[in-house]
Amino acid sequence: MTSRRTFLTGAIAALAGAPAAALAAPVAAAVPGHATPRWGMLIDLRKCIGCQACTVACAQENALPEGQHRTHVPVYELDTPSGPSQAVLPRLCNHCDDPPCMPVCPVDATFKTAAGAVVVDADQCVGCGYCVQACPYEARFINHETGTADKCTFCVQRTEAGLLPACVETCVGNARVFGDLDDPTSALRVLMAAHETKQLRPEFGTNPRVHYIGLDDSLQSAVRTGGGARQLRQSAPARSHQEV
Numbered sequence: 001m002t003s004r005r006t007f008l009t010g011a012i013a014a015l016a017g018a019p020a021a022a023l024a025a026p027v028a029a030a031v032p033g034h035a036t037p038r039w040g041m042l043i044d045l046r047k048c049i050g051c052q053a054c055t056v057a058c059a060q061e062n063a064l065p066e067g068q069h070r071t072h073v074p075v076y077e078l079d080t081p082s083g084p085s086q087a088v089l090p091r092l093c094n095h096c097d098d099p100p101c102m103p104v105c106p107v108d109a110t111f112k113t114a115a116g117a118v119v120v121d122a123d124q125c126v127g128c129g130y131c132v133q134a135c136p137y138e139a140r141f142i143n144h145e146t147g148t149a150d151k152c153t154f155c156v157q158r159t160e161a162g163l164l165p166a167c168v169e170t171c172v173g174n175a176r177v178f179g180d181l182d183d184p185t186s187a188l189r190v191l192m193a194a195h196e197t198k199q200l201r202p203e204f205g206t207n208p209r210v211h212y213i214g215l216d217d218s219l220q221s222a223v224r225t226g227g228g229a230r231q232l233r234q235s236a237p238a239r240s241h242q243e244v
Contacts (some may be wrong), residue, residue, distance in 0.1 A: 009207065017188065021111070029186065036114045037179075037181075038210065039116055039117050039154055039179070039180065040095075040116075040209040041177065041178050041211070042175070042211045043177075043213070044174075044195075044212075044214065045087070045089065045214030045215060046214045047173035047174060047175035048083065048088050049173050049175075050088035051073075053178065054071055055069050055071055055073060057167055057168075057169070057170035058167050060185040061155060061166035062066075062153075062166075064150070065143060065144045068141055068143065068144060068150070070139075070151060070152040071152055072091055074091060075087070076088075076089055076222040077222065078218045078219060078220050078222050079221075089219060089223065091138075091140040092139060092152040092177070093151045093153075094208030095117055095118050095152075095209040095211075096199065096208050097116070097206070098207050099118050099135050100114075100134045100135065100136065100203070100206060101140060104133075104134045106130065109121045109126070109148075109149065109169070110131055110149070117150075118148045118153075119153045119156055120148065122148045125149050137201065137208075141169065142214050159178075164178055165178055168203070176189060177200035198211070198215040199212070200215065200219070201224070
């Protein structure tokens, strides 16, 4: 049986044959004095245009089956004081500090890397789906091809090699920022210090590592109720929350 260490090492080794263009975006090194970084992501909803470039890049990077996604950008119908509106909201695994998906796994296939990314050992997973049901963010699924649990990993095969996640590198509007939450000089922390940020569904108490700029109460409410969420299908980019 493949060990967790072998699982991660193999993921990194798989990147060795990637084209040079894929190696163009380095991730900042860990903070001096810290053995490892504490990865997190910030998504600026003011900049997201709903183009789905992140969805496509993730699917290609991680060889996902058609129709299944580790990240996507649904549209939510909103009820606002000024009337009906729409907003896009990039969704992915929140890589929670207290992930409810971990304790329900009967074979310990879900675990956290040293940098805090929540990942699945596909060789250990039995595909029972308990973690899929336990995730309050609906960020997990059973891969149609492998029969095992699947989810965003912060592109561990890239970040362990010093690269940015595919969705961050590809984002047209630079809406996604990835970095070390322990590094006050990182772009991630600088933006978090300069803007009000919120986490999705904080009432779950999972302490997500994905933060948002522009996540207002109307959008939070739409997420809680389903809000008529639909996947973007139009050919033209959707407008951001502030433009709708």
